[in-house]
Amino acid sequence: MNRIDVDEARRMWNEASDEELIELAQGVRAxxxxxxxxxxxxxxxxxxxxxxxxxxxxxxFYVLPNQxxxxxxxxxxxxxxxxxxxEVGGDLVGFNGGFNPKLPLDYYCDLFASVRERYGDRVEFxxxxxxxxxxxxxxxxxxHAEAAARLRDAGVHWVTGGGSEILTEDFRKRHxxxxxxxxxxxxxxxxxxxxxxxxxxxxxxxxxxxLDERLxxxxxxxxxxxxxxxxxxxxxxxxxxxxxxxxxxxFGGREISPREYWRHMALSRIFLDNVxxxxxxxxxxxxxxxxxxxFGADDFDxxxxxxxxxxxxxxxxxxxxxxxxxxxxxxxxxxxxxxxRPAALTA
Ligand code: SF4
Numbered sequence: 240m241n242r243i244d245v246d247e248a249r250r251m252w253n254e255a256s257d258e259e260l261i262e263l264a265q266g267v268r269a270x271x272x273x274x275x276x277x278x279x280x281x282x283x284x285x286x287x288x289x290x291x292x293x294x295x296x297x298x299x300f301y302v303l304p305n306q307x308x309x310x311x312x313x314x315x316x317x318x319x320x321x322x323x324x325x326e327v328g329g330d331l332v333g334f335n336g337g338f339n340p341k342l343p344l345d346y347y348c349d350l351f352a353s354v355r356e357r358y359g360d361r362v363e364f365x366x367x368x369x370x371x372x373x374x375x376x377x378x379x380x381x382x383h384a385e386a387a388a389r390l391r392d393a394g395v396h397w398v399t400g401g402g403s404e405i406l407t408e409d410f411r412k413r414h415x416x417x418x419x420x421x422x423x424x425x426x427x428x429x430x431x432x433x434x435x436x437x438x439x440x441x442x443x444x445x446x447x448x449x450l451d452e453r454l455x456x457x458x459x460x461x462x463x464x465x466x467x468x469x470x471x472x473x474x475x476x477x478x479x480x481x482x483x484x485x486x487x488x489x490f491g492g493r494e495i496s497p498r499e500y501w502r503h504m505a506l507s508r509i510f511l512d513n514v515x516x517x518x519x520x521x522x523x524x525x526x527x528x529x530x531x532x533x534f535g536a537d538d539f540d541x542x543x544x545x546x547x548x549x550x551x552x553x554x555x556x557x558x559x560x561x562x563x564x565x566x567x568x569x570x571x572x573x574x575x576x577x578x579x580r581p582a583a584l585t586a
Contacts, residue, residue: 240266240509245454248510252450252502260505264535267508271515272537277566278576279538281329281559284545285320287312287350291337293374295415297404297446299487299551301337311342314353320544321354321362327543327559331578332364335401335547338371344379344386348393355394363578366395369438370402373419373427383430391434396581398431400441400475405448406456414446414490425463432472437581440464440475440514444503445483445495453503457510464513476579477516477538480504481523486552494552497527501534508535521562523553529566538576 240263243251251260265274290309291301302309312320321332332354351366367375367390376386390398404410406421419427431438440460444453460478467474482500485492508517519531522542529539541559549555556562566573 242512243510245451245458248454248457248506249450251509252506257498257502260502260509261533261535264505264508265533267512268517268535268537270512275571276574277532277537277539277571278574279563280331280540280576280578281324281327281543282331282333282540282578283320283324283329283543284333284335284547285312285317286336286546287317287334288336288339288342289546290339290341292340293338293370293415293418295418296490297414297483297485297488297551298547299484300547304340311339314350317350317354318357321358324543325361328575329541329543330362331540332362333399333401333545334364334366335368335545336371338374340378344375344381344389347375348389351390351395352393360580363396363580365397365399365401365439366390367398368401369398369424369428369431370418372398372431373423376427383427384433387430387434387436391436395436397437397439399439400428400479403441403456404443405446405452406442406459407448407452410446410448410452421459425459428463429467432467432474435581437473437476437579440478440511442478442480442507443483444480444500445485446490446492454510457507461511461513464511468513475514477518478507478511478514479518479520480507481520481548484523484548484551484553488551497524497530500524500527501531504531504536505534522548522555525554525556526562526565529569529571532566532569532571 288311289300290304376383408421464474516538517536518538519528519536521528521539563573
């Protein structure tokens with residue numbers, strides 16, 4: 240199958256049956272992966288601070304500076320959470336928090352260096368999202384390239400694409416006007432790639448975004464990856480899509496159905512023919528996430544904590560074997576994979 244454009248994707252979304260989407264998505268998936276195999280990691284997201292000035296209206300997690308309930312985890316708290324992850328057999332930490340004006344870039348460099356020093360190769364970590372990275376670079380009055388070099392030199396291997404939600408300027412003005420512009424986001428992500436660190440693509444659906452906004456997000460992601468590959472970089476390691484949780488947020492709303500999520504995963508898999516790994520979200524879809532393997536996904540993580548989504552209504556199932564029984568019942572062999580350690584940086 241040839242690459243599809245936005246008009247074809249729109250038509251496919253409106254007219255294709257589930258079976259047709261599955262067949263086309265499986266075709267793209269099979270270029271990269273065995274059809275009946277899926278991989279997974281065990282992950283803990285450590286929300287190091289809930290203090291945030293971005294004020295996204297879809298967020299139930301943050302408190303403003305000086306409001307009651309704000310916290311910053313101590314280093315011992317962070318280490319205890321990593322120890323807990325190792326105890327259940329996981330090896331991937333995702334650091335994610337708010338735009339806390341009291342925590343400068345140096346704070347993060349020290350924190351990440353201390354994690355690297357204490358745990359070495361035993362854990363890998365997603366240090367920040369692009370969204371947090373943009374905020375910290377701006378506050379430090381550094382270019383994205385300079386801030387990326389500081390993190391890399393502190394032992395960071397990954398700055399993930401988290402915080403992208405829907406990458407259109409209009410969406411950002413409606414819901415997250417203090418966060419970043421799309422141009423800033425993509426410029427920062429390119430700087431991460433050029434620094435030698437690794438990154439990923441993410442997307443969140445289920446707010447009030449239109450179909451055309453979803454397609455614009457996918458187009459921007461594909462263009463970004465095309466340019467990375469053209470210039471000799473690996474670019475985006477994976478694409479992860481999850482769904483908005485509306486409980487306790489200013490924006491409110493309702494959750495989309497699992498079927499809409501699966502269809503979107505299929506459409507994205509077909510459209511993003513230049514990204515190898517497609518990750519389905521157990522964090523927001525629980526057992527329903529695994530059906531997305533039929534719709535083109537090949538990878539997932541089993542999360543043991545994420546306060547951001549839990550505050551907005553996500554529930555985490557800690558019976559990992561019980562969860563793994565679901566993809567097995569769908570006919571998949573599931574294999575644990577260690578979080579990727581970028582060779583150039585660990586050498
Ligand atoms: S989503 Fe992130 S950046 Fe936005 S308000 Fe919540 S913590 Fe802050």
